[in-house]
Amino acid sequence: MNLDKIIDAIFELPEESKNALKESITKVAYPKGHILLKADKIEPTIYFIKKGIVRAFINQSDKEITFWFGKEGETVISMKSYVDNQNGYENIELLEDCEFYELKKSNLQKLFKKDINIANFGRRFAEKELIKTEERLIHRQFKTASERYSSLLKDSPDLIQRVQLGHIASYLGITQVSLSRIRATIR
């Protein structure tokens, strides 16, 4: 997934503003298993996923709970760090070898102050992430685990292929045993 496509999907910037933004972005790559973001610290960097898949998890009384998957075109960001300059709660682990576009939060914030188009880009970015998060919340409250698994199968069939079921079960808020039962009844 190339950078222009990722930027354009958020907000269509005039050429000049887009170039200013792109000047602050560089490419990086890390191997499967790498921890890209660590919880309980202020994270200064934003990543756009060019290639690969990652998961966000927290450690909850000696076990890991996965609460987000990100793949090509999505943004890896500690919202608490980005928005409030506070410690984030997410660890981000790479589930495949990955390539990212990297952007320093400090550079972006400078642009917010002097370029109205980039301020509106930042607004649209937050708004779109907000809608995604709200939909996840509502989905989680209103659907059973079984329905949520079926939706996942339908909306992201590749995820089931690329991510091990233990992580999927955790993401759905159930145990792996329970997910096995659900899969058995569907088949």
Added chain:
Amino acid sequence: MNLDKIIDAIFELPEESKNALKESITKVAYPKGHILLKADKIEPTIYFIKKGIVRAFINQSDKEITFWFGKEGETVISMKSYVDNQNGYENIELLEDCEFYELKKSNLQKLFKKDINIANFGRRFAEKELIKTEERLIHRQFKTASERYSSLLKDSPDLIQRVQLGHIASYLGITQVSLSRIRATIR
């Protein structure tokens, strides 16, 4: 809760920008039981709660599920309408007589295009709502119903007084009977 305080809590605007924003805002009041927003339509208005308490709910197979409470200082908005110009999923019901500050989305969007401070105000608004939504999502995934009730008691003791337990139970994702059991074990 006065308007200046609500605006300032989102983003500290220069006097001129703040006045431009305030020119678009008017006051309205509705009685307890009024439905302020209806699901499955595009909602053109944003409300800031001056006084009172409201709930957001959806109709899910013949019963209502509450998924949000808003009180003084909070914003009543259909995010889907605001962000994507699509039908929202929330109904908003007033649980007390309420007073609001009312702002038309169309006026706000005009200001986004010409005033960088208001564009950044809009960015901060979305960012802060995003953090709140993300925290609700994480809380819901990681805590048991019993823990969520205890947190609610601690963080919003007034809510338990002002809102009937059936709505609280729905908000927590459990039946009212189950909430009664939880309350019985805590006492």
Added chain:
DNA sequence: TTCGTTTTTTATCATTTGTAAAATTTTTAT
């Protein structure tokens, strides 16, 4: 107040989900 309605609690039983452990399948490394 007092009656009627609504809300909350309690009790019982059915269903779902979790825990633990074993069995099976798949993946990885040599």
Added chain:
DNA sequence: ATAAAAATTTTACAAATGATAAAAAACGAA
């Protein structure tokens, strides 16, 4: 190719939650 490790499924039992009905408590209008 084979052994070891990791992931997934299955089973049995325990714990938590849901559904329903009915009783008790709280609330509101006349």
